[in-house]
Amino acid sequence: xxxxxxxxxxxxxxxxxxxxxxxxxxxxxxxxxxxxxxxxxxxxxxxxxxxxxxxxxxxxxxxxxxxxxxxxxxxxxxxxxxxxxxxxxxxxxxxxxxxxxxxxxxxxxxxxxxxxxxxxxxxxxxxxxxxxxxxxxxxxxxxxxxxxxxxxxxxxxxxxxxxxxxxxxxxxxxxxxxxxxxxxxxxxxxxxxxxxxxxxxxxxxxxxxxxxxxxxxxxxxxxxxxxxxxxxxxxxx
Numbered sequence: 001x002x003x004x005x006x007x008x009x010x011x012x013x014x015x016x017x018x019x020x021x022x023x024x025x026x027x028x029x030x031x032x033x034x035x036x037x038x039x040x041x042x043x044x045x046x047x048x049x050x051x052x053x054x055x056x057x058x059x060x061x062x063x064x065x066x067x068x069x070x071x072x073x074x075x076x077x078x079x080x081x082x083x084x085x086x087x088x089x090x091x092x093x094x095x096x097x098x099x100x101x102x103x104x105x106x107x108x109x110x111x112x113x114x115x116x117x118x119x120x121x122x123x124x125x126x127x128x129x130x131x132x133x134x135x136x137x138x139x140x141x142x143x144x145x146x147x148x149x150x151x152x153x154x155x156x157x158x159x160x161x162x163x164x165x166x167x168x169x170x171x172x173x174x175x176x177x178x179x180x181x182x183x184x185x186x187x188x189x190x191x192x193x194x195x196x197x198x199x200x201x202x203x204x205x206x207x208x209x210x211x212x213x214x215x216x217x218x219x220x221x222x223x224x225x226x227x228x229x230x231x232x233x234x235x236x237x
Contacts, residue, residue, distance in 0.1 A: 088138055
């Protein structure tokens with residue numbers, strides 16, 4: 001993997017009945033959208049064939065046709081949700097890897113004796129803090145999406161099929177962030193990735209629980225700046 005090469009994909013496939021007809025596909029998507037709305041309002045426990053049919057305003061037979069098992073419906077709802085929201089993680093990924101390309105260009109263009117590793121550190125800290133802060137604000141502003149994310153993870157504790165899908169999504173995200181730190185020659189790239197992802201998820205969750213109206217807590221940028229600086233210093237020292 002080279003710097004500037006985004007790699008994250010959601011790596012999930014649909015398990016419910018597929019259709020090649022446009023009207024059938026449209027109805028299947030209506031059912032999935034209705035399922036997501038139910039999960040936001042009532043949690044996973046609210047997902048039942050009859051309740052989904054009512055929410056989607058489709059015949060009960062439609063929900064059982066596309067999703068004979070309710071676990072298939074829940075699993076496909078996660079896949080659909082991942083497809084809808086993947087762009088936010090991709091945007092952060094692209095900006096971060098592009099930063100590595102910029103740093104590489106600066107090093108190559110610097111005259112002998114002009115380059116200082118400390119310049120890299122400050123640029124990385126300031127830019128990554130900016131990128132991640134913008135990402136968190138975007139995530140927190142989408143409260144329903146965060147509720148869905150937590151609901152799917154909680155249900156995965158009881159649902160092996162869903163747990164497998166969640167694991168693939170988490171591993172994909174972890175691999176991408178680890179790849180970023182590998183490009184910085186970190187000897188602890190996996191630990192660095194866990195630290196960043198864990199902090200992002202915690203700050204997002206706290207903001208939703210506190211109902212911060214789309215704005216994370218007042219100190220979150222400072223928290224990230226300090227964390228990133230400590231990681232980068234550990235790499236370049």
